[in-house]
Amino acid sequence: MTRSHRIILILTVGAFITLMSIFVTGFISLRLANWGLSRITEDEPTTVAEVGRSIAGYDVPAHYQGEYAMQVADFSLVAYRNTNQAGHIYLIQFPEAIEVDPGALAQQLHEMADTNSWTELVVVYHIPCSIRGQETTLVISEGFNHDRQRYRSASAVFAGNEGQALVNISGPADSWDQAMVDTFVQSLH
Numbered sequence: 001m002t003r004s005h006r007i008i009l010i011l012t013v014g015a016f017i018t019l020m021s022i023f024v025t026g027f028i029s030l031r032l033a034n035w036g037l038s039r040i041t042e043d044e045p046t047t048v049a050e051v052g053r054s055i056a057g058y059d060v061p062a063h064y065q066g067e068y069a070m071q072v073a074d075f076s077l078v079a080y081r082n083t084n085q086a087g088h089i090y091l092i093q094f095p096e097a098i099e100v101d102p103g104a105l106a107q108q109l110h111e112m113a114d115t116n117s118w119t120e121l122v123v124v125y126h127i128p129c130s131i132r133g134q135e136t137t138l139v140i141s142e143g144f145n146h147d148r149q150r151y152r153s154a155s156a157v158f159a160g161n162e163g164q165a166l167v168n169i170s171g172p173a174d175s176w177d178q179a180m181v182d183t184f185v186q187s188l189h
Contacts, residue, residue, distance in 0.1 A: 010052065052078040055093040055160045056132065059187040062178050064089060074163070086149075087171030089184065093160040098158055100164040124152070131158035131167070132187045138185060142173055152176045 020137070048066030055076050060066075064080040067088070071077075074095035079086050094100055122141035129138050138156045145151050150173040157166050167188065169181050 012018070012151065034062060036174075048078055048080075051076055052091060054162065055165050056158075057187075057189045058091075058184065061184050077164075082171065085172065087168070090168040090170075091160075091165060092168075093165040094163045098163065099138040100166070120151075129156065129182075129185055131156060131185060134159050138181075147186045154181045154185075158188065 048069040049185060051071055052066075056077065058116035060080060063082055063084045064087075065083055067079040067081040069076075069078045076091075076093040078091045079088055080090075115141070121141050124140045124142050127138040127140065129136060136156050136158050138154050141149055141153045141155070143153075149169055152173040153170040155166060155168045157164060159165070167185065169184065171177070
């Protein structure tokens, strides 16, 4: 074996070992990230209910079941999904130290929609309402999801148990149930 062949062999083996090290490190990192996310995301019905109660009291509408809940650094999130059709209810609570500006939040949600799965999101109308004795506005928006299906969304900011909170209800526009939305929003206590 000539000296050039040895150098090429050493470089090839070195590159292979480096690539394998990167692969193993990446694999371990992904497994740890997945483990960490599974530790903060809970899908047990009791945990979803507990996190939900930490935000506010409410009555879950028929055909909705707990999907997941998270509590991280004084942020709380609970999600319910419609078991009959597409649709979700989200409750998010922010830490007490964070003051949520409903207008700025709506703008951020609109910007997220422009770069995410919703497109052409527009505000359809505003509905004045009261949540937990506080006057607020339920903002009804429409857009298209990633499948180009028209979706509708209702959002409002309110005072949660431990900070400002946001309620968001979304579902297909052609089967939008405003009465269910109104009943759920009124049930927040």
